[in-house]
Amino acid sequence: MKMSFLSLPDWQRAARALLMVLLIGLSLAWLFSRADSISIEQHQDYSRQLLRLQQLDAELNASVLASRYDLYRNFDRSSQGVKDLLAITRTLTQLPDYLPLRDRQPLEEQVARLRQASLDKADAVDRFKRETAILRNSQSYFPLITDSLIRDGVLQPALSREVGIFGRSVMTFLLSDDPGRGERLRQEHDRLAGVAERLPPATAETLRILLSHAALILTHKPTLDAITHDILELPTHALGDTLGQRYAQAYNQALQKARRYRVLLFVVALGLGIYLVMAVARRRRLAAQLADANRELQERLEALHQAQAELKRYATVFTNAREGMVITDASAQIIAVNPAFTEITGYPLEQIAGATPAVLSSGRQDEHYYQKMWSALKERGQWQGEIWNRRRSGDIYPEWLSIAAVRDSEGETTHYIGIFSDVTERKEAEARIHHLAHHDALTGLPNRLLLQDRLGQAIREARRKGSQVGILFMDLDRFKWINDTLGHDAGDHLLRTITRRCLDVLRESDTLARLGGDEFVAILPGLQQAQDAGLVARKLLAAITQPCMLGNHELSVTCSIGIAVFPGDGTTDSLLLRNADAAMYRAKSEGRNGFQFYSTDMNTARLGELLLEHQLRGALERQELCLFYQPKVDARDGTLRSCEALLRWRHAEEGLLTPDRFLPAAEESGLIVPIGEWVIREACRQVRSWLDAGRQPVRVAVNLSGQQFAHQNIVQLVRDALQEYRLPPQLLELELTETILMRDIERTLVILGELCALGVSLAIDDFGTGYSSLAYLRQFQVHTLKIDRSFVNDIQEGANDAKIASAVIGLAHSLGLRVVAEGVETPLQQAFLANHACDYLQGYLFGKPEPADRFSERLQRSWVMA
Template identity: 45%
Template sequence: MTSALLQELESKQARECVQQLQHALAHHNQWLNRLYETLICRLHHQADDVADAPHLLCQFGQWYHKVEDPVLRNHPTFIALGRIHQHLHHAARSLLLESAKNRTVSYGLYTSFLHELNRFRQAIFGHYLPLPLMRHDHWSEEVTSLANKLFEYTTEGVMISDTSGSILNVNSAFSHITGYSLKEVVGRKTNILKSDRQNADFYRLMWQSLRDTGHWEGEIWNRRKNGEIYLEWLSISGVRNDDGNVTHYVAIFSDITTARENELHLQHLAYYDPLTNLPNRMLLQDRLNQAVVMAERERRKLAILFIDLDRFGSVNEMVGHKAGDALLVEIAQRLRDCVRSSDTVARMCGDEFIILLPDIPDTQAAGLVAEKIIDALALPYSTEKQPYKISPSIGIAIYPNSASSADGLLKTADVAMYHAKSTGRNTYQYYRASVGEGATDLFAMESSLRAAIEKNELEVMYQPQISLATGKITGTEALVRWHHPERGLVMPADFIPLAEETGLIVPLGEWVMRRACAQNAEWQKDGFAPMRVAVNLSARQLRIRTLAEKVAQILDETGLDPVWLELELTETMVMRGTNDVIGIMQQLKSLGVCFSIDDFGTGYSSLSYLKRFPINAIKIDRSFVQGVPHDFDDATISKAIIGLGHSLSLKVIAEGVENAEQLAFLREHQCCEAQGYYFSRPVSADALTALLRSNIAMADFPGAR
C-alpha cells in the first residue's frame, strides 16, 4: 500500500489510503480517532488554490510531528502520508531556494511542485481534483506570490545574507528556532549564532566548499538568543548574478537537537542496561572481540569473570522487585569500584554480571580482583530498613589458557562459575578441564530434576505430628524425596537449593502440594479422622500473585477441605514480607487455609509480624529442642516460645524431638504438638496409613518405651 501511495495518483488508491488510516485509528483508541478528526479540521485550507499550499504544508507538518503514539507512527498509511509530505516539502524547498537565488523559478520546477501538491491533497482529502496548471505566459506572478508564502510558512529557518556576512532577511521559522526577531538580526553578522563548538578548520572547509561548488550542507552547532546550544542541519547556497558573481547567500536550516538526542538515547538503550547503566551483552561482546584480537596481536593475557549472585532470586522475591532493583544498582556500582577504568563491567541478565579485564600481567591478577569483589559485595546493604548480605559465585576464564575465542571464554567462565556454586558459593574458581566435567554434572542434575517433576520420579514422604495431650497423630508434614534412576535416593539438601536457584521450586512446590492434598483427601475417604497436612511454601511461590487461585484449584481438584491444608513459611520469609505478601496470605486465609511459621526464633524476630500476618501456629526450631532440658539457654527460649504461643492463642509445635527427656520437658511446659525421629522418621503414604489404621498412641512408639 505504501508503494502504491508513492507511485500512483489514481483516486482509488487515495481513497484506500484514507480508509486504511481511518480504520487503523478506529481500532486503536478514541484518542487516535479524535486526532485524525483534528487533522481534517485543522486543514481547513484544502489548497483549492496554489497560493494556499504553504499554509497547508505548514499545518500538516505541525500536526504530523506532534503525533507521539507509536502504534500510529508505525502504521504504513501514516508513514506513507509522511513520505508524500516529505516529497512536497522538498519540492517547496527547491522552489523557495531557486526563487531566492535567481529571483525567478523555472517552469519545470513549478510544475514539479504542483504535481507533488496534487498528490498530497489526494492522500489527505480522499479526492483527486487536480489544481489547474497555469499557462506558461501567465504563471510568473503566481509563482512569485507562492515563493513569498513558502518563505514565510516553511517550518525551516531561512536566512539571507550578503557576501560580507551581514543578514538581509530571515523568516518566522528562523525567529522561532533561534529566538531572534527580524529587527534584531538585520544588519548583524551571521556569526551572531556562533556557538564556538566548531574550530577554525571547520569554517575554513565550509567556505572552501562554497567557493568551489557554491554549496555546503551538514550539521553545525549554533547558539540561540537565550544562550542555549542546539544542533541544526544547515544548507547554504550561493546566489550569483548574471555575471556569475556571488551576490548573497541563502541558508536553510532545521533544528535536529531532539532528533539527535532521541537517536543517542536509542543507541544507549541498544548497548547499555537500562537499570544499572552498565554495558549489556551486545556491547560486551563487541569489546571482548576487540580485546581478544589485541591480546593475540600483543601476546598478552586477558580474563573474563562470570559473576552470579547467590540465591538472589529468593532475596528479590522477599524484598520485592523494586527493592531488588535498588540492590542490583548498588551491586553494579560496587563492581565498578573494584576494577580499573579500562576494564568493562557488564550486566548480562537478571543477577548475572561479566567483568572483562583486557590486560592482566598473570592469571593470579584475576583472582585478586575476584577476592576484592567478594569482599565488596559482602558489606551489608540496607533496603527498606532491612539489612541484607549478598555473596557471589565467580567463574574465571583466562585467554589463551581457557579458550582462544570470545565465545569460548564466556562459556568456560560460565562453567567455572557453576563449579564455584557447587563448592559452596561465595567463592571463585578458575576454569579447568575437570571443572568443566563438574559443571556438566550440575547441568545434568538440573535437567534430571526438571524431568523428574514431569515424569513423577519424586515421592512425598510424611512425618507425623503428635498431640502431646492425647498421644494421637493429629497432623503430618509433607516432605519430598527424589528417586533418581541412576543416583538412587537424592536428599532434599542436594536438590532443593538447585530448584530454588533455577526457579524449578515453583512447579516442584505445586507438585508436592497436589500430591499431599490428594493423599489427605484419600485418608479421609478411607474413614480416618481428618487431620492437617503441612506443605512447605517457598519464597518464590509466595510472591506469585495468582498463588491463591492455584491453591484453590488444587483443593478443588483433589477434593480436600481447605481447613486441612497448612502452609509452612519460614520466619525470614514472613519478616521480609511486603504488603503484597500480606494480601496473598489474606486471600489464602479466606479460603480456609492455615499458616504456620517454621524455624521460629532463628530469623530476624519481631513480635509485630505475629499480629500483622494471619498465622495459626509456630514451630520451635530443632536447634532449640536438641538442647533441652540440659542447656539453660535452649530451655529458656523453648519455654518462652511456648508461653508466647499460648498468650497469642497460637498452636506450638516442637520439631526434632529425639528422646524421652525432650518429650517430658515439652509436655511439662504444655507444648501442643511435636514431631521428630523419637516418634517416626518421614515415611511413605502407605506406611503412615498403617500407623493411622493401628490407632497407635504415643506411648506405643519405640522411643517412648
C-alpha cells in the first residue's frame, strides 16, 4: 500500500522538498549555464576581425599595386599591411569558446589554410620589395649613364646612336608587356657587351655599368610583374570569405542550441510554482521573446543595410567604370550591360538583352579560338586575352577581354561576367612608336636602325644567291649654307624634295634611308656587277641636281656619293657603311657633285678633321674667334629687350664658320673650356664697351658647355669677368641645357645658388629636349626657360608642338619664370606665341646674328630694358 506524501512525517516531507528544490536548482543552474553560453562580445569581436581581415587584404593589394607603379616610393604601407595581415590571422586562430567541438575542427582547418595563404602572401610581398628595389635602382641610374655616354662624346657617333636607341628601347620596355621585346633587347645587350671589349678601358667600364643596369631591368621587370600577379591572385580574400561563412553557420547552430536550452529552462521554471511563479515566468518568457525578436530584427536590419551598401558600391562601379561590362546567364544570354559597353559597342541594353556576345563577333577569330576560350572558362573559371569584335556601326576594333564564371555553392555556373577595354588607341600608339623608332620623322624614310636591318638582310640574301650589294652614301653639298641662309623650313622642304626624286630613281627592292641632317644611304641589292651601282649613282646625281623652288628662290643642289660594294669592299654592314662614308668624303674632296668607288686609301682622308683641331688650337692666339649677337624682342610689341652671344670662327681658308663646324672638335680635344672662358670675358667686355659708348644697357646671354660647367670653377670665372669689366651682374645671362643641369643634381644646385648670389640671370636652354624632371625644375634657381626651336618650327593651333609650347609657357609662369621662344621665323609663329603669353621671342623674323658693330647700331635705334 502506497503512502501519500502528506502522510509522511514532517522531516521526511522537508527532506524530500529540500531534495526536490536542490534537484530543481541544479537543473536550473545547468540549464541556465547552457542557455547563456554564447558571448555576444566574443561574437562581435570575431566578426569584426573577419571584416578587418578583408579590409587589410584589399589595402595590402592596393599598396602593392601603388608601389609597383611608383605611386609610393617606399614600402612602409606594404610592410605594415603584411604585419597587420599576419597579426589578424593569428587572432582568428582563437575561436570563440561557445562553439561546439564538432564545428571547431573545420573552422580551425580553414583558419590554418588562411594563415598559410597569408604567410605565402607575406613571402611574396618580401620578394616584391626586393625586386622593386633592384628595378628602381637600375631604372634611376640607367638613363643618367646613357646620357653621360652620349653627351660626353666618348663614343664614336655610330656607337653613340646605337647606345641611345638601346637606352630608349630599354625605357620603353619598362612600359611594355611584350616578352619578345625583352628577348630582342637581350640580344642587343649581348652585342653591345661584345662592342665594349674593343673600347678604351674607361669607356668600356662605363658601358659595362650601363649594360649591367640594362640586364637587371630586363631580368627583374618580368620577375616583378609575375610576383605582383602572384600577390593579387593569392586566395586570402576567398579563404576569408569562406571562413566568415563557416563561422556564421557554426554561430547560428550554437545560437539555436542555446535557444533550445532557454526554452527548456522556461518550461521547467514554468512548472515550479503557482500562479505568481507562472506569472513571473510568463513575463520573463515574453521579455525573452521580445529581446530575441529585437535582436533578430536588428541583425536583419544590419544585414540589409550592409547588403544595400555593397549593392550600391557594386552599382557605382558597374555604372561609372570606363571598361565595358556585360553579364550573362549560364547559357551566355546577355542580361545586363553598363554604359561603357554601350559607348564602346554602340549596343544599348534594350537592343542586346537576350542575345549572346556572339553578336559582336568580327569573324577574325576561328572556331578553334572560341573553343579554347570556353575550355579555359570551364577548367579555370576565367579567361582573358585580346580579341577583335565588331561595333554596331560595323567597325572592327581590338579589345582586351576578361571573362569570369560565377558559381554557386555547389560549383554550378550561374552567370558569366565579362570586362573589356577598347585598345584601339594603344595599338595605334604602338604602331606609331614602332614607325618612329625605325623611320625619319621629316622624310618618312628608314632611319639608321632600320637601315642596318635592311642591309643585313641584303647581305644574307647576296650570300645565298652569289650576287652583290651596292651601298651609296650620299651627302648634299653645302646644305648647311641653305639652312643658315634661307631658314630651316627651306632646308626641310629641300630634303623632302630630294627624297621624292631619289625614290623615283630607285627600284622598289632598293632601300633609301636618312641617317640625319643631309646624309642619305641607298642599298642596292641583287647587283651582278659593281659598275651597276655607278649607273644608279649617275641617275641619282642627275635627279638631285635638277632645280628646286625654295620659297622665291630657284636653286640647284649638288651631291657627293660614296660607293661600297659587298663583298669586295666589306662583308659586314658597319664596315660597308664606313667605307662608303670614306668614299663620299673622297668625292667631296675631288670637287663635289660626283661619286667615288671605295678604295683602301680613302680612310686616311679623315685625317683632315685632325688638321681642323690643330688649327683651332691657334685660333684664340690669332684672334680668329669672334662673337655675333642675335636680338631677343618683347612678344607684345617687338621691342628689343636683350640678345644672345653666338660664337663664330673667321677661318683663314674656309671663311666664317659656325659652331657646329668646329665645336665638336673643341669638345673632343678639351679646347671648349678655354674657348668658353674667352666667350664669357669677350661678352662682358663688349657690353662694357657699349655702356662706355653711351648705349643703353643690354643683357647678353652666353651658352655654357657641359665640360665648362663640370670641370671649370664657373662661379669664380663669372665673378672675375664681372669685376674686370665693372659690369652690373644683371646684364649677364648664362644659358645651360637640361642635360647639363641633370648630370650632378647636388653640385648643380650649389653652383646655381652661388651664381644667383652673384646677381646674374640663369636660363634653361632647349627646354623640352632633355631628361629634366619637374621635381628638380622647382629646385633649380633659374629665371628663364627657352623653348627649343623644334617645338616652334611647325607650331599652329591644334598641333602637338603648339600644345607643348603652350604647356611649357603655362608651367614656366606658374613657377614665376620668363619664357623665351627661339627659332621664330614666321608671323604665324609670332602671333601664336604672343597670344599664349610668351614673354620674349628670338629668331630670323627679328634679326639674324650679326657682328658687334652692326648690333651696336641696332641698340642705338631702339631698346627698352626688360
